[in-house]
Amino acid sequence: MSENPTAIVVMGVSGSGKSTIGRRLADALGYAFLEGDDMHPPANIARMSAGVPLDDADRVAWLEGIAGWMEAQQASGRSVVVACSALKRAYRERLRQAGPAVCFVYLRVGHQELARRMRGREHFMPPELLGSQLATLEEPGVEESALTVEANGPVDEVVARVLRRLERQGPPGAPVGGGVQRRG
Template identity: 60%
Template sequence: MTADRTHAAAGPRMVVVMGVSGSGKSTFGAALADAMGASFLDADDLHPPANRGKMAAGIALDDSDRGGWLDAVALWMADRIEQGASGVVACSALRRSYRERLRAAGPGVRFVYLAVPRAELARRMRARRHFMPVTLLDSQLATLEPPAQDEHACLVDGAAPVPDALARVLSWLAAAG
């Protein structure tokens, strides 16, 4: 089945690719958006300067720091849902409460969780230029609440080749209707 037929058969979709920093959200999310013919947003682009500054200084964000940011991400999603357009968002969405906030953007929001072993996450973070330092990895892992079974998220091996992960997610989306 081609991505176009998957998209056309299922109608517009909003997918949040989630996981800790270094899990490959942006890379995978952009590839998924391309395969779906959807808009792509890297939620990091919506962080206010204060959040970026804190993270760059090695200070972990707390719930109050993330509130306005999550609202901005949800607004981007809601705008596309209202237009009947598909979208893919790369967003950490570490806690269930954050995911619930994003789900409120509209019906049919789906989550794809990229799970990656800690050692691989650290390696990836050291190898890239990003405002999030590797020193914050442990705080992200401590905050992470993997999606529960009732959240109907798709668990993906974030260390798998992107084409394999894409095939899995596109199949899951087609089955989810």
Template identity: 55%
Template sequence: MVIVVMGVSGSGKSTLARALAEAWNWDFQEGDELHPPANIDKMRAGLALDDDDRRPWLERVAAWIAAELARGRDGVVTCSALKRRYRDRLRRAGAGVRFVCIELPPAELERRLRRRRHFMPASLLDSQLRTLEVPDAAENVLVMAGEDATEDIVAAVGRWLEQDDAAG
């Protein structure tokens, strides 16, 4: 199984994904590391990515997922996965893909982005929020409040996966 921890920039994807990987001894991949250099340069310049920019990045994320599943390894990867078609592309990487979406109020996201050093500036938050297609019930995505303690979210993800396994 591979869990994609998704959400807009500043939501806490990396923190949660690392905690899940450490708690369960799963492989971890920081999705930001899979961005082509041109994407990073564009974001550093304060320019929002479009679908064409994201395509090679999503292909790299999907390739990482497919490789993990092919090796029979469990893993966790971060990816904003803002649109349903992006999530659908990642699902096609293999049957064991699950999504956990972290949500936070825009003011908290902005506060977090202004505090950190990252190639994604706070000025691009509005663009990400406009692009985000919130997962609906048909997608079977666990949506978590980013204000909750990381260990509580890890426990909730574990319970969700157990229920998902029992139902499937």
């Protein structure tokens, strides 16, 4: 438990490594972890499985569920890591309202690498929807204070890169030198 709980949202398109990197960050920091895909209503999963991209209306209940979980965790004094695409600025704004210290880590990966990753995994999001995700993506602007991390390399390197940036910068509102601390 923490007096100043933090929420780190690991974001990016499908195949960027959100789940893998997010779980590893949560383990390293001793934070609770939420796989945002687990919050999708069955209708969303059915649409994506059928190759139909989601629209803003489809994502409302999903984002509200994630934000509600974040709010409950932070109200209980728990810091969290959430894997969530958060493709649009409006989606990030909703998640940012879930607590006083919400930090976004944007995993940027090249198109060819994303396609390769998606072809090699079992997931309800088919590789054919990658184009729609890339078209929907609004990369975080400078004013959003997101950490943008190139995530083409090995998982261990990406996790280490994110941890270094979080330790140096810290969550929004943290004092200078007030970065996150690794567990153990």
